[in-house]
Amino acid sequence: MMLRYALKTVRARKGGFLGAFVALMCAAALITACGTLLETGLRGTIRTERYAAAPIVVSADQNVHRTTVKHKNGKSKVKHKAKPIAERAWLADDLATRLRGLPGVRRVLPELTFLAQPLATGSAVEKDRPAYGHAWDSAALTPYRLTAGSAPAVDTDLVVDRHFAGRAHLKPGDRLTVQSTQSPRTYRVSGIAAPASDVSHQTSLFFSTAEATRLAAHPGQVSAIGVLPDRGADVRAVERAVAEALNGTTAQVGSGDERGPVEFLDAAAARVRLVSMGGAMGGTSLLVAVLVVVGTFVLSVQQRHRELALLRAIAATQGQIRRLLGREALIVGAAAGVSGALVGLPLGSWLYSRFVALGAVPSTLQHTVSVFPLFAAVGATLFGAWAAARISSRRVARIRPAEALAEARIERTRPARGRVLAGLVILAGGAVLVAVLSTLRTEPASTPVTFLAVVVLATAVALLGPLLVRAAAAVLAGPLRRSGPAGRLARANLRGNAARMASVVTPLTLLIGMTCTVLFVQPTLGNAARAQARDGIRADWVLAAQGPGVPAAAARALRAHHDVVTEVVRTTVRVGLDKYAAQGVTPAGLSRTWDPDVTAGTLNDLDTGTVAVSELAADQLRLKPGDRLRLTLGDGTPVRLTVAAVYARGLGFGDLTFAHDLVARHVDNPLATSVLVGTARTQTQLATTLREFPAVRVLAPAAADSVQAERQQANAEVNYLAMGLVLAFTAIAVVNTLAMSVAERVREFAMLRLAGATRRQVLRMLRTEALSVLLLATALGSGIALAVLAAFSVGMTGSAAPSVTPLVYLTVVAVAGLLALVATALPGRVALRPRPVLVATAKE
Numbered sequence: 129m130m131l132r133y134a135l136k137t138v139r140a141r142k143g144g145f146l147g148a149f150v151a152l153m154c155a156a157a158l159i160t161a162c163g164t165l166l167e168t169g170l171r172g173t174i175r176t177e178r179y180a181a182a183p184i185v186v187s188a189d190q191n192v193h194r195t196t197v198k199h200k201n202g203k204s205k206v207k208h209k210a211k212p213i214a215e216r217a218w219l220a221d222d223l224a225t226r227l228r229g230l231p232g233v234r235r236v237l238p239e240l241t242f243l244a245q246p247l248a249t250g251s252a253v254e255k256d257r258p259a260y261g262h263a264w265d266s267a268a269l270t271p272y273r274l275t276a277g278s279a280p281a282v283d284t285d286l287v288v289d290r291h292f293a294g295r296a297h298l299k300p301g302d303r304l305t306v307q308s309t310q311s312p313r314t315y316r317v318s319g320i321a322a323p324a325s326d327v328s329h330q331t332s333l334f335f336s337t338a339e340a341t342r343l344a345a346h347p348g349q350v351s352a353i354g355v356l357p358d359r360g361a362d363v364r365a366v367e368r369a370v371a372e373a374l375n376g377t378t379a380q381v382g383s384g385d386e387r388g389p390v391e392f393l394d395a396a397a398a399r400v401r402l403v404s405m406g407g408a409m410g411g412t413s414l415l416v417a418v419l420v421v422v423g424t425f426v427l428s429v430q431q432r433h434r435e436l437a438l439l440r441a442i443a444a445t446q447g448q449i450r451r452l453l454g455r456e457a458l459i460v461g462a463a464a465g466v467s468g469a470l471v472g473l474p475l476g477s478w479l480y481s482r483f484v485a486l487g488a489v490p491s492t493l494q495h496t497v498s499v500f501p502l503f504a505a506v507g508a509t510l511f512g513a514w515a516a517a518r519i520s521s522r523r524v525a526r527i528r529p530a531e532a533l534a535e536a537r538i539e540r541t542r543p544a545r546g547r548v549l550a551g552l553v554i555l556a557g558g559a560v561l562v563a564v565l566s567t568l569r570t571e572p573a574s575t576p577v578t579f580l581a582v583v584v585l586a587t588a589v590a591l592l593g594p595l596l597v598r599a600a601a602a603v604l605a606g607p608l609r610r611s612g613p614a615g616r617l618a619r620a621n622l623r624g625n626a627a628r629m630a631s632v633v634t635p636l637t638l639l640i641g642m643t644c645t646v647l648f649v650q651p652t653l654g655n656a657a658r659a660q661a662r663d664g665i666r667a668d669w670v671l672a673a674q675g676p677g678v679p680a681a682a683a684r685a686l687r688a689h690h691d692v693v694t695e696v697v698r699t700t701v702r703v704g705l706d707k708y709a710a711q712g713v714t715p716a717g718l719s720r721t722w723d724p725d726v727t728a729g730t731l732n733d734l735d736t737g738t739v740a741v742s743e744l745a746a747d748q749l750r751l752k753p754g755d756r757l758r759l760t761l762g763d764g765t766p767v768r769l770t771v772a773a774v775y776a777r778g779l780g781f782g783d784l785t786f787a788h789d790l791v792a793r794h795v796d797n798p799l800a801t802s803v804l805v806g807t808a809r810t811q812t813q814l815a816t817t818l819r820e821f822p823a824v825r826v827l828a829p830a831a832a833d834s835v836q837a838e839r840q841q842a843n844a845e846v847n848y849l850a851m852g853l854v855l856a857f858t859a860i861a862v863v864n865t866l867a868m869s870v871a872e873r874v875r876e877f878a879m880l881r882l883a884g885a886t887r888r889q890v891l892r893m894l895r896t897e898a899l900s901v902l903l904l905a906t907a908l909g910s911g912i913a914l915a916v917l918a919a920f921s922v923g924m925t926g927s928a929a930p931s932v933t934p935l936v937y938l939t940v941v942a943v944a945g946l947l948a949l950v951a952t953a954l955p956g957r958v959a960l961r962p963r964p965v966l967v968a969t970a971k972e
Contacts, residue, residue, distance in 0.1 A: 135459065145460050147868040151424040152464035152513055153471070154857050155417035156505040160472025161479055161853065162410035163501025168480065169402030172496045174388030174395045178262075178332070180325040182237070182269045182354030183363045184370055186227070187390040188217035189378045192702050192760045211707070212397055214700035215762035215796050216241070218349035219379060226373045227353065232361035233370075239266045241351040242344040243797050244333045245676050246296070247305045247312060247823060256484075256491055259292070259331040261308055263340035269354040270323045272332065276300055277319030280336040286315035287334040290322040306333065307823065308343040309798050311681035329392070329492045345798065352390055388492070395492040402489055405850055408576055413854050415583045416642075418512055420635055420861040423590060425457065425516035427631040427868050453521040454514050461513030465506035472505060473497060479853070488846040551591030558585035565919040569744050571653065578920050579851075582645050585912045586638040593630025597622055600904040608900070613885070614892035621897055629897070632869050633905050635861040636944060640909025641916075642858060643940050646851045648917055648932050650844040653779075656925035660780025662833055667694070667721040667804035669814060670832035675823040677799025682821045683714075689817060692717035692806035695788050699762040699795045708745060708759075710784040711801075712791025721804035724781050729753030729773035739769040740785040742778025746771075759784075761794040779925060802832065859947060866951035870894065871959060878964040887960050891953065898952040902945050909944075910937075 179185050191210040198205045227236045244261030264279050264287055272289065277300030280287060286306070288298060298304065298317050305314045321334065335343065344351075357366040363383065371381045382390060389396035439449060476497070483489040561581040568574040589596065601608075601622035608615035622629055671678050683693045697712040713722065715734045724731075727743065729752075734740055739759075741751055751757060755771045767790075775785075792798040805814065805826075814826045877890050885893075917930035 145428070145456070147864050148421070148424050148428050148457075148460050148513070149464045150864050151417075151421050151861055152461055152509050153468035154860050155413070155421060155512065156465045156468025156509040157472035157475055158413040158417065158468075158853055158857050159410060159508050160469045160501045160505040161476035162406050162413055163504050164406075164473070164476030164495070164497050165402055165480060165483075166406030166410060167498060167501055168493065168496045169399045169404075169406055171498075172399065172402075173385060173494045174392055174492055175385075175494065176387040176391050177270070177323075177325070177327045177329060178239075178241075178391050179269050179352075179354055179387045180323075181271045182356055182387070184355035184357070184367050184381065184383050185387045185390050186219065186223065186353040186355065186370065186374065187351075187380050187382065188219045189380055189764065190217050190389075190393065190396070192705060192764065194705050209705055211702060211705045212400065213702065213760065213762060213764045214397075214707075215764075215794065216351060216393055217764040218346050218351060219353065221348055221350045223374065223377065223379060224350070224353050227355060227370055230366070230369050230373060232357050232366040233355060234358045234361075235268070235356040237266050237269055237354040237356070238350040239263075239269060239352045239354060240340045240344045242340070243307075243309055243676055243799075244335075244343070245307045246292070246331075246333070247307050247675065254295075254331075257291075257329060257331045259333060261306075261333045261335055261340060261343055263337045264334040265337050266354070267321065267334055268356075270325065270327065270332075272321040272323050272334070274319045275322045277317070280318055280334065280339070283336050283339040283342075284313075284315050285318035285336060287319040287321050288317055289327070289332045290320055291327075292331045292333075293317075293320045307675050307679065307799075309345050310343060311679050312821070312823075329490075345793075392490065392492040395490045398489050398493050402483075402493070405483075405488075408579075409850050409854065411576075412579050412583065412851070413857065414508065415580070416638065416854055416858060417508075418515075419583065419587055419590060419638065420858065420865075421512050422516040422519055423631050423634050424861070424865060424868070425513075425520040427628065427865060429453070429517075429520040450518065450521055453517040457513040457517035458510060461510045462506070464513070465509030468509065469502040469505040472501070475853075476501070479849070482849055483846065486846050486849065547591050548595065551588050554584060554591060555588035558588055562915050562919045565916065566922040568923045569748075571924070574920055574923055575649070578645060578649060578916055579642070581916050581919075582641050582912055583638070585915075586634065586641060589637050589908050589912075590630070590634040593633050594626035596904065596908070597626040597629045597633060597901075600900065601626075604900055604903070608896065611896065612892075614889050614896050617880070617885075617889075617893040618896035618900060621893075622900060628869055629901055632865055632901050633908070635858060635865050636902065636905035636948060637908040637912070639855065639858045639862050639947075640906055640940060640944050641912035642851075643855050643944075644910065644913035644932075644937065645916055646848065646855065647936055647940070648913070648930055649920060650847055651931040651933070652917060652921050653924055654844070655931045656921075656927070657779045658833060660777040662780075662829070664723045664725065664777045664780055665721070665804060665829050665832075666719075666723055667806050667829060669805040669807065669811060670827045670829055671800075671803035671805060671818075672825050672827055672832060673799070673823050674825065676797055677801060678803045678824055679799055679821065682818055682824050683800065683803055685817055685820070686803075686805060686807075686814070689807075689809070691809065691814075692720045694718055694721040694804040694806075695800040696802045696804065697788060697791045697795060697798060698782070698801045699791055701762060701784060702760045703745075703749060703757070706748075708784050709782040710762075710786060710791070711782045712786045712788040714788045717806065720806040724775035724777045724785070726773045726775045729771065731773050733772040734785070734787055736787045736790040737769060738772035738787070740773040740775055741771055742781075742783040743774055743776050744778050745783040746774045761791070763794045763796075765794050862944070862947050863951040866898070866948060867955045870952055870955040874959045874962070877956075877959050878962070881960075881964040890960060891956055894952050894956045895949065898948045899945075902948045906941050906944070910941075 191212055193208065193210045195206065195208045221238055224236050224238050227233060240263050242261050244259050246259060275290060286304060300317055300319055302317045303314050304317055305312050341347065355370055357363055367381060367383050374381065477495060480489065480495045484491050558581055561577060561584055565574060565577050565581060568577060601619055605619060608619040671682065680695065683695050686693045694714045699710050701708055701710045718731055731740060739757060746752065749757065751771050753771050753773060756768055757771055758766065758768050760766050811826050818824050818826065880890055918928045921930040922928050
């Protein structure tokens with residue numbers, strides 16, 4: 129019976145349920161889009177290209193591992209964890225010898241993969257097809273076959289793939305300069321090769337075996353080993369034989385889809401990033417959706433208070449009212465969930481394509497879509513709708529029928545004690561989160577707490593909203609009285625309909641608070657890091673490269689003129705399973721070009737056996753000068769180093785600093801990210817010395833700082849995009865809630881006009897109400913954002929002064945104000961169209 133009545137109610141009150149439908153549909157779309165990203169990170173396929181002709185690939189272990197054993201109540205519990213390393217791990221080349229001669233093995237091909245960037249070819253190398261070098265002996269792994277010319281015969285010969293040759297207009301006999309791990313070198317194009325299968329995510333350059341070994345810079349090691357079984361052999365049986373032959377080593381044996389992650393290390397690492405981003409976006413979206421949807425249903429139930437009170441007066445029980453509202457919510461939630469889930473699929477695809485375009489996710493990690501995100505979105509929407517209906521109907525279902533009829537006409541002067549108590553408890557919880565945030569000193573730990581604190585404090589605003597609205601009405605009483613009849617009417621509405629106004633304040637507060645937090649978190653961190661870097665760079669000039677990096681030969685050329693040169697190579701290392709940003713610097717003359725503000729020890733002791741650590745790392749790892757530190761370098765090599773110094777400017781320079789020669793041997797790209805130069809020579813003189821390196825630029829430290837700011841802005845765009853959808857959803861909720869709030873007041877407007885108010889006065893009253901609500905929401909949202917950003921800044925930078933751009937802040941408030949005014953004016957004009965007499969005498 130209740131289901132039938134619920135269906136009739138939904139059909140009869142389509143306009144009343146439209147707001148809830150829009151909110152739930154947007155929530156479902158957002159959850160679906162985030163779900164597709166999460167699924168892509170968990171199950172996305174990384175299709176192999178380079179190893180297409182090698183059914184079995186042997187690679188090094190790309191993870192660091194930790195095994196812990198806990199003993200409790202006479203039982204032992206073994207827990208194993210693994211985390212990926214930042215660079216490519218290499219294999220001993222003698223492992224290939226073990227595999228030759230195994231039953232079913234036709235051919236074993238060692239593979240070398242290394243940086244090889246063609247120069248002076250304009251845009252011939254596409255951004256989504258990075259160039260890698262290989263030995264021609266391993267071309268059969270794809271396979272590549274010559275379509276013109278011949279294989280490399282000497283170390284200065286080079287074979288290029290057909291796609292790149294076509295874009296660069298190359299033919300056999302042409303010359304091509306390549307920047308690899310060593311100095312740039314010019315090669316003769318001896319041949320052009322084409323792959324037998326599709327290769328669309330990389331550009332391949334093939335060198336002679338000796339030259340490839342030199343450029344790979346890992347003597348006695350290989351990137352991977354391809355195993356080609358005999359024709360007709362059982363691949364699984366051969367794979368088992370290969371695994372048995374390598375038993376006792378750390379080598380990994382893969383086949384099928386397991387080969388893709390070996391080839392595209394960035395795609396394998398992007399899985400973790402995408403899971404983190406999808407989970408963070410989905411979690412934040414879900415919290416925001418719950419808050420918005422509950423507010424929408426509360427407003428919807430308020431609009432039907434008289435109807436529900438009459439049902440209670442004619443003997444409807446509490447349970448029947450709850451079941452009615454619950455079934456109505458499920459009907460609306462089902463329709464909105466299915467619609468939103470279908471909209472979320474193209475939204476997720478668009479979001480993935482934007483992440484790829486921004487470089488946050490490589491295109492080699494294929495977007496994966498299944499029914500699971502849709503089911504999850506529909507399920508979450510149904511549960512959210514049902515829960516929102518239960519929460520919003522709690523009071524009207526519990527009070528006596530006579531009280532319900534009374535409250536249907538006049539709003540309660542005091543909010544329920546339970547609501548106020550819950551609001552205070554959640555406010556205290558938000559304060560605890562802000563306090564915790566001020567103690568967090570790493571970005572991965574602080575970022576989720578930052579946005580969670582905003583949502584929790586906004587939830588407290590939602591619960592304490594009626595009290596806050598009445599307080600605002602009291603504060604604004606004087607200005608509103610002096611603004612004329614419209615102001616006095618607006619003040620009366622703020623005081624007499626505080627609950628309705630609070631439903632509008634909540635999404636506006638969330639919009640302003642969340643937007644300010646999203647926009648100013650990255651500048652707060654980035655500006656502090658750049659300030660430390662500016663203060664710590666003593667160099668007169670900085671070298672930067674338009675290509676993959678500054679070659680060591682450029683640094684040697686400057687040293688020949690007695691300049692002090694500090695090469696900087698960046699990487700990421702792990703201490704245990706924890707990840708730390710690190711760099712390698714040239715120790716000689718370091719104090720002339722670089723000052724990290726050493727607080728203990730000395731950088732004079734920095735060499736390949738020592739390490740300098742930031743105060744943050746020293747505090748986390750409990751280190752001081754002279755202590756020994758075990759860590760894993762970027763390529764998985766374990767080392768044990770002595771702490772030489774502790775420095776304060778870790779935010780600007782990374783948490784760990786090594787000698788350059790130690791880091792350069794264990795990274796995929798040993799070229800310097802930047803080179804600091806201390807010299808009395810001019811920029812022109814340095815450029816003349818470096819004329820053999822046209823890709824290297826000589827910059828003043830201020831110009832180098834601007835380049836770094838541009839890179840930070842590019843990285844921030846990923847975060848803006850990730851949270852932009854949540855903000856868009858919140859903006860839609862603002863418009864939706866305001867429109868619902870105004871649309872229900874048709875009868876009130878008619879009575880005002882019959883009492884003598886003009887159409888213009890009613891619209892002015894609405895604008896005054898909207899501006900009053902906006903003022904309150906701006907104060908609350910700005911206060912929430914300021915508290916959260918200040919706590920974030922204290923934890924990450926040590927200063928309670930976040931970086932806030934006044935113009936950006938004013939733009940946020942202006943956009944929120946524009947949304948509020950438009951969402952109030954348009955429904956208000958529509959509500960004022962009918963003749964007042966007809967509306968006042970019509971049945972409710």
